[in-house]
Amino acid sequence: MHFNDLKLIIFDVDGTLLDSERIWKETLGIVGRTYHMPYLEEQLFARLVGVSGQEEERIYKEVLDPSIRDVFVSEWRQLANRTIDETVPVKVGSHDFFQWVKKQGLQLGVATSTHRQETEYRLKKANLWEPIDYVLCGNEIEHKKPHPEIYQKMLEHFHLEPDQALVIEDSSIGVEAAYRANIPVIHVADLIEPTTQDKERAWMTCKNLKEALVYLDTD
Template sequence: MTGQKSWAFLAQNDLGEGEAPLALIFDCDGTLLNSLPVYERAWRATWGELGYSMDHSWYQPRSGFSEDNLISAFEEKIGKKVDHTAISEKIRTHYLANIQHVVEITPIADIARNAYGFFPMAVASCAPRALLVEGLKMVGLFDLFNVVLSVDDIGIPKPAPDIFLKAAEILGVKPEKCLVFEDSVTGFEAAERANMPVIDVVPMVSGNMKD
């Protein structure tokens, strides 16, 4: 999608009755960045080191989970408790070792580029802050946003609405006037609970996703 087309797409997705959004809030992984394959490899490598296997069919519907929630879900799968802090450290080490494979998702990145200077914008992600910031900086998107929030900043992951509500507060815009771009079920629920209209980006980005 070209920048011109992405801007037209944004203009056509208002809040109803001709009222345009006043701010834009983007998820990151699977929305702005094609980072989920790198995360998945990091998770699989980490669990493999502990003697467990994690397949794509199990990971994919949980890819929008925070680290802590995904570890808890895997504990249920294997019927055993693990050290969350140690697992998180391993995941982040594997991810950063392969971060060069993370690329932008151009249709959504183009929307952000074209909206820059016209709308206040935020990123609201369940990713750890260090990985979130590093990924956005690496692909040159970080400076487009007025605020970048991670689960580390809020403490409560999606589907709780807190991270979206905090983004709206910092941007100085009422929640119902913010337009959210998301790719996961947990993100959709969080936006709805925050009373924010949300666009499912999956149909827009499917041709730009690579394993």
């Protein structure tokens, strides 16, 4: 597949540009152990990657005892967000990919389920904010991923057709959102291995951003 008409590359943030999913997983283990539930780091985290809103709350209700659920989730979120804000770990290849996008004369978009305040702060601290042409965040849409709304709105903003864009995503839910928006997607898997369905839906599956960039730069 060649992208002769490519005008826009859209990046997810958590797990794609920023190595924040790893911190969410590690801090889940820390809080889980304080509640004598060390198994949560593996069992719960995998189910929550890319999930937000009502589905996230449903999983919490299913897994966590109601007597500690709200406090547990609150402690975990506070620790994870504080750690991410302090360190803002950038994925290897993020800066190089951004530079390549602008060098090619392409538009650069960011579509994330995270709220704008956190997104803007972290991308600025990571020195990734300046090249971005448009950012759309979770508190600015009605339906979260895997609903295609966030990617449909990105296309509307740039006045483009789906085949004029390319999405870079790390999660199955993000891949599904791009797929449902009919936009080609490169799946750069983070902590969770891609499923057979992910591979079928994605135009390409890569181990990291550097691999994806090498392929695009020689395509």
